[in-house]
Amino acid sequence: MTDAPVTVLLRAWQAGEASALDRLMPVVYAELYRLAMARMHGERSGHTWSPTELLSEAFLRLSGARTDFQDRAHFFAVAARIMRRILVDHARASAAQKRGGRVRAVTLDEQLIGGGRPEQLVALDDALAALADVDARKAEVVELRYFAGMTQQEIAQAVGVHVNTVARDLRLAEAWIHRQLLEAD
Template sequence: MQINLDNVTQFINQANLEDQKVLNDLFDLLYDKVKQLASIQLNKLNPNESISATQLVHECYLKLNNSKSLSIKNRNHFYSLSARCMRFYLVDLVRQAHNQKNEGIHTELKVTQLIQQDDLDFKLLELDRLLEQLEQIDEELASITELKFFGGFTFDEIADIKGQPKSTVFKRWTMAKSYLINLIEEGQNQTDDNP
């Protein structure tokens, strides 16, 4: 089957994604959107960050290519997996920098689009930790947050990925923001209590 944007889901369902050529064809076709996702993630980082969108896409491809059992449902699910791969790569990059005590990588993220407060910044590792905590509370809320924040997906796209109505996704996003604000406040209170 010849792959194109009109038959991506059908192609994914019929193809053996463990076949290198099949994954290459899929990645080539969807490259522009994956690179857009990479740019969205990098725009949330300090502009002095040295990694490029192209490099981030390449790392995502390698991670997907090295996956032993790659299961993809449709095009948006592929984008979701790509956003997750990029998140994990960036978090690993920051962890390595912290472990090596390298002062060259500063990765503060603005979360104004998340909670609409201009004065609240926190680091990528803190965001990752918050998402892990949210995942313990509700995996679905954490997944929607990751898609919205890291993937830059619209509510319509997330609804398509999740197979849910847009109104449900929006309500879940509102709940996720509330949980995140509470987790941030709890973390700040614990820091204040332990000087």
């Protein structure tokens, strides 16, 4: 799948062409489902969300979003961010109910991003939000890598920087987030 068809359909959909959404969904569904599966991988057993339900909720939020999607990469980055937000909100509610809202810090690694306990996801989200306050681009690079599953080359294209900058941003952001998680513990 190339960028052009998705980008063209996104722009037509945003321009109000109702049939564009019907043509867009079959083109992007498999990739959106892969993102949902990746988000759900490693979640605790008995999680209340299935990948299909996560995808459905994310699509509802995407369809109501007032985002000017620039291209395919931007669309999938927003979709991944929405899925993360859904799971983090669920984790926050779960942690608040079960543990009085107490959150425990954890380290940053791909297994954690994929699952674990709700309080781990909340701690990571808090650290990522703090990073966004300090350096928005580095936070976006982390989101695109760990939550959207993009390669460094794809991130470089989406963010508009060189791939070496992406690699450097990832190293610095991971160290910063790790320090934040340790300080929070």
